[in-house]
Amino acid sequence: MEEITAFGVLGERLGLQLHHADVRAMAALSERLSPLGVTPARATAIVYIGLNEGCDQITLGRSLGVNRASTMKAVDELEALGAIERRPGRDRRTNALHLTPAGRDLRGAIEQVTLEHDQAAFAPLSADERTELRRLLTKLRHKAEARASAAADPVMTSGPKVPAAPRKD
Numbered sequence: 001m002e003e004i005t006a007f008g009v010l011g012e013r014l015g016l017q018l019h020h021a022d023v024r025a026m027a028a029l030s031e032r033l034s035p036l037g038v039t040p041a042r043a044t045a046i047v048y049i050g051l052n053e054g055c056d057q058i059t060l061g062r063s064l065g066v067n068r069a070s071t072m073k074a075v076d077e078l079e080a081l082g083a084i085e086r087r088p089g090r091d092r093r094t095n096a097l098h099l100t101p102a103g104r105d106l107r108g109a110i111e112q113v114t115l116e117h118d119q120a121a122f123a124p125l126s127a128d129e130r131t132e133l134r135r136l137l138t139k140l141r142h143k144a145e146a147r148a149s150a151a152a153d154p155v156m157t158s159g160p161k162v163p164a165a166p167r168k169d
Contacts, residue, residue, distance in 0.1 A: 003020075004016065004017065004020050025117075025121050026040055028117065028120075028121060029113075029114065029117045029121075032113050032116070032117050033110070033113055036106060036109055036110065036113065037081060038081070038083075038106070038110065041064070041066075041074065042074060042077060042078060042081075043110045043113075043114070044064060045060060045064060045074050045075075045078060046078065046083055046084070046099070046103060046106060046107050046110060047107055047110060047111065048060060048063055048064070049078075049084055049097045049098070049099055049103070050099050050103070050104065050107045053096075053097075053098050053099065054087075054089075054096040054097070054098060055096070055097055056089050056090070056094040056095060056096060056097065057071050057072065057075055057094070057095060057097065058071075058094075060074075060075070060097060075097065078103075081106075082100055082102045082103070083099065083100060083102060083103035083106050084097055084098065084099055084100060084103050085097075085098050085099075085100050
């Protein structure tokens with residue numbers, strides 16, 4: 001009996017199936033990245049910094065979808081690993097993040113490992129199915145981002161302004 005069927009009708013829900021697949025894929029990716037000394041989240045941060053040299057910690061955190069404390073911890077760990085360095089940012093309150101030469105080498109290794117992982121993880125799908133899955137996931141991600149953006153905009157979520165009732169003193 002497949003493990004997900006133990007959840008009854010919930011096992012038929014796309015959200016649970018997607019989560020189930022993601023947990024297993026991330027566990028396998030963690031295993032593959034382990035010899036490099038990084039987790040999938042840290043690997044993502046290294047690639048992002050490499051593509052956005054000079055970004056600050058706030059921008060990195062927003063892009064990764066994590067809070068400031070988690071971002072600071074990640075940056076501290078990547079700096080201790082020798083993958084990144086902090087340089088003076090656009091003002092005295094910020095740091096610009098840059099890959100070190102070792103970080104650039106690590107980024108190349110990360111990109112190779114993640115390519116191999118994707119090839120193995122999605123091997124059961126045809127090329128057309130992988131393209132369709134990518135398209136559908138992008139569609140879902142864009143819709144979720146639009147909802148999150150609208151929820152964060154007080155003008156979008158507050159509804160029409162209604163004048164206050166006159167006070168009766």
